[in-house]
Amino acid sequence: MKTTIIKLMSLTILVILTCSFSKAGIPSTNEKIDNILKKEISYPDFAKKQKLEGVVLVSFTVKADGSVKINLTNESNNSLKDYVVKKLQSLKVVTNDSCDKTYNVKFEFKTV
DSSP: OHHHHHHHHHHTSSEEOSSOOOOTTSOOHHHHHHHHHHHHOOOOHHHHHHTOOEEEEEEEEEOTTSOEEEEEEEESOHHHHHHHHHHHHHOOOOOSOSSOEEEEEEEEEOOO
8 A cells, every 4th residue: 555655646746857967058858758748649549539538647767778668657547548658668769868767747638
């Protein structure tokens, strides 16, 4: 029970960085990740057709080599979780960082 509570509490933190250095005038890694996520993860067609709504919380690490490792997920809809995880795992993030960075992100899918 304590482990579950600790894991859920860790998801409430927006971004946890294992190392954080940014050069002035160059977009930070957080900005790059935000832009990539906005571009790559949108409301999926299957969910629109089925009028599925839900929230997917994901903790993931962008490794120094650009690969993405999923650490933890919590979802209100399993199909949406599978979609988000698949999209994240397919990403290859190009960074200038020499260390891994962990992010906690909330994806919200709603019909309009």
